[in-house]
Amino acid sequence: MNNKGKVGCGCLVFILVICMVLAGISMHPISLKFIGNQFRYEDKIFQSDIVLVPRFSEDKNGELYIEAFREFWAGNGREIWLEDDKILGISVSEIVMKQAKERGIKEGIIKKIGQNNGDKDKIEALKKHIEKTGAHKVIIIVPEYASRRFHLLYNSNKENEKSLFLIKPVAISAFKKDKWWKDTSSRELLLNEFFLICSHYFNKFKYGTKDK
Numbered sequence: 001m002n003n004k005g006k007v008g009c010g011c012l013v014f015i016l017v018i019c020m021v022l023a024g025i026s027m028h029p030i031s032l033k034f035i036g037n038q039f040r041y042e043d044k045i046f047q048s049d050i051v052l053v054p055r056f057s058e059d060k061n062g063e064l065y066i067e068a069f070r071e072f073w074a075g076n077g078r079e080i081w082l083e084d085d086k087i088l089g090i091s092v093s094e095i096v097m098k099q100a101k102e103r104g105i106k107e108g109i110i111k112k113i114g115q116n117n118g119d120k121d122k123i124e125a126l127k128k129h130i131e132k133t134g135a136h137k138v139i140i141i142v143p144e145y146a147s148r149r150f151h152l153l154y155n156s157n158k159e160n161e162k163s164l165f166l167i168k169p170v171a172i173s174a175f176k177k178d179k180w181w182k183d184t185s186s187r188e189l190l191l192n193e194f195f196l197i198c199s200h201y202f203n204k205f206k207y208g209t210k211d212k
Contacts, residue, residue, distance in 0.1 A: 032181045039193050040144045041151040043166040048137035050130065051077035054150070055085045055092065055115050056143055058174040058189065064141050065096050067170045069103060071139055080105075084112040118196065120203070123153055130163050137164045144169040144177060145189055149197050 051068045059065075068080050080100070084093040093112035100110050116122035130138060142150045147169035154165035171177065180186035 029179075029181075033178060036145070036177055036180050036190065039146075039148045039190060039197075040169055041148040041167050042169050043151075045071070045076055045139060045166055045168055046137075047075060048077050048139045048166065049079070049133075049135035050138045051080045051141060052138050053080065053082050053141045055083040056146070056172075057085070058185070059143065059172050061173055062096070062099070063172045064143070064170055065099070067168070068141050069100065069105065071141070071168070072105065072109065077139055078109075080110045082110060082112050083115045085115060118149070118153060120153075127154070127161065127163065131161075135163060137166065139166045139168050141168050141170055143172045143175060143189075145175050145180075145186075145193050149193055149200065152197065152200055 051071045053064050053068045056064060065082070068077075068082075071077050072080055082093045082096055084091060086092065091112075093110070097107075097110050101107065113126065114122075116126060140150055140154060147167050151167045154167075174185060175189055176183040176186045180190055
């Protein structure tokens with residue numbers, strides 16, 4: 001399902017979702033699937049400059065990185081940027097770079113950046129850094145359940161931005177999209193996204209009102 005939307009109307013959608021989530025556990029599976037689909041956002045993907053992969057600790061099988069490799073092989077990105085992290089003292093980026101090399105991706109294609117964890121200031125700093133490189137289009141690879149939030153985070157100031165951010169949602173094993181309400185980890189992931197999106201709108205309203 002391709003759920004495309006605009007930031008301006010997203011708030012109204014999630015006001016409705018709030019009411020639905022509160023009563024969600026007793027709802028029919030069709031309604032619960034509808035709720036899950038509201039967190040999914042997808043852009044049409046075309047040739048871009050950078051494929052950006054944020055760090056998601058729940059991506060145990062590296063499915064986001066594999067999708068980034070596919071986009072690179074398809075000619076949809078000249079570079080792959082990874083948010084770095086460490087597992088038992090080992091750099092995640094180093095592991096991915098090794099996997100990329102084994103798959104024939106040349107050295108220098110993959111670059112690591114610091115994690116921003118959805119922090120507004122860090123995201124704005126990353127956007128400015130991307131603009132300085134001359135990149136005009138960026139594909140962001142994220143799990144399906146987080147794709148709506150990343151659309152909001154990276155496309156909230158389109159009029160003032162020189163770079164276009166395209167969201168590519170990916171199904172990962174940690175999230176059972178069609179039966180998320182029956183799976184504990186899936187429920188937790190969706191509930192976390194719900195609160196993060198509410199927080200995004202709250203901060204936007206708070207600081208927007210302050211600016212006025």
